[in-house]
Amino acid sequence: MAANILLVEDEPAIQELIAANLGRAGHHVVRAGDAETAQRIVREALPDLVLLDWMLPGMSGIELARRLRADERTRTIPIIMLTARGEEQDKVAGLEMGADDYITKPFSPRELVARIKAVLRRRAPQATEDPVVLGGLSLDPATHRVAAGERPVTLGPTEFRLLHFLMTHPERVHSRAQLLDQVWGDHVFVEERTVDVHVRRLRAALEPVGHDGLIQTVRGSGYRLSAQPAVAGV
Amino acid sequence: MAANILLVEDEPAIQELIAANLGRAGHHVVRAGDAETAQRIVREALPDLVLLDWMLPGMSGIELARRLRADERTRTIPIIMLTARGEEQDKVAGLEMGADDYITKPFSPRELVARIKAVLRRRAPQATEDPVVLGGLSLDPATHRVAAGERPVTLGPTEFRLLHFLMTHPERVHSRAQLLDQVWGDHVFVEERTVDVHVRRLRAALEPVGHDGLIQTVRGSGYRLSAQPAVAGV
DNA sequence: CAGGAAATTGACGATTTTGTGACAGGTCAC
DNA sequence: GTGACCTGTCACAAAATCGTCAATTTCCTG
Secondary structure, three states, rough: OOOEEEEEEHHHHHHHHHHHHHHHHOEEEEEEEOOHHHHHHHHHHHHOOOEOOOOOOOHHHHHHHHHEEEEEEEEOOOOEEEOOOOOOOOHHHHHOOOOOOOEEEOOHHHHHHHHHHHHHHHOOOOOOOOOOEEEOOEEEEEOOOEEEEEEOOOOOHHHHHHHHHHHHOOOOOOOHHHHHHHHHHOOOOOHHHHHHHHHHHHHHHHHOOOOOOOOOOOOOEEEEEEEOOOOOOO | OOOOEEEEEOOOOHHHEEEEEEEEHHOOOOOOOOOHHHHHHHHHOOEEEEEEEEEOOOHHHHHHHHHHHHOOOOOOEEEEEEEOOOOOOHHHHHHHHHEEEEEEEEEOOHHHHHHHHHHHHOOOOOOOOOOEEOOOEEEEEOEEEEOOOEEEEEHHHHHHHHHHHHHHOOOEOOHHHHHHHHHHHHOOOOHHHHHHHHHHHHHHHHHHOOOOOOOOEEEEOOEEEEOOOOOOOO
């Protein structure tokens, strides 16, 4: 959903306007005023998407697009080009150059956001959709259902993701920091204790269906999901 | 990956050439030499994809595209347009009209096949004409009718397509974005919340005939049609 | 066994997501 | 035209979920 976007636009007012709108939509925006700067930033930061004005001082947008498509590392980064009404040959050239979409100025912020979303959606890799079964517990990402045997288990979104991660990485201890990275996303700023609370909620949801010791606490390290019972001392 | 493809092309030699190549790639090809014929065939056969030459005698390709997009039954059928080099304004107009892709003559057979594959991949298999029955609810695409047992259910076109898609892909959770792609078509830009509204209308239409929990909300993910209850009461 | 760090727990306000009713345009058959 | 749909969007209401805190409890260490 949120993405790193490089905005290449020489007109400061328009740049500001677009950046503000994208920011409001939850995207992280990096700006460049000319193609050379843009090229450098792309190499360094590898953004998720490039918003490229066609009319630029110095190197043209079309040339930048060509170079990005020529470089192995930047080849797959989606490009949406911004064109003024009437520059039809540019649009076509841009699409032939490998732009993924174009949008004609003036455009509504909403349309821009929608197009970005659509392009990103097409590129997004399909998440693992395979059902996971482990010790009588089954979780199916496709149907978004969890069941202990026959009995369904109701979970909130975060609990669901947490359980999904734990079930796909069982028998292993995960620190709170790791869980925050994997389940919440590494850009989120939340307390580590929050993990505890969600683990507790998960346990509470699993307990009435007879899966008590499934999630084990490893004092000082983190949590572990294990089909094996937590051993005292062997 | 075999698909039913309608080829609209007035030049017999080119028509033959393309048809041969597509046939070799495992596709089933139906041909039309003009837009009027094409329109009729689309209505009858509902192909998986339309390959549309832009330069046609009589009704232009662009007009045909517009009509296909206007009819709710054919709205989501992907269109790839064939253009001659230099017809730049046509390409732009075509994409604005809702074509999914374009390809410039002359093109290599391999490129054509690749583009077709790409466009088809973006879309789940086109729903069939077969009636669907699920949990006492029956939907017949041919007659455009929905009934709960004996009682008929009245739906608007969008609601119908939405229900049709959900019934042909039951149990699975669909995000709003996916539903927009599949039901509205991925060239349409509408708010995601629009899906909510239509789901609500669909629920409202289904409720008086005793199909309450059929469409379930999966918080944070989307919607799911399921014969099974969302949660098991104690 | 005491001290203290680490983890559990219950509560709660804030935030996010979804449900709902209303409405302004647009289309189409008449 | 014109009246009966249909649609997409909005604003607001209702729900569900989230993150945090402080009070406890648990568990190790010495």
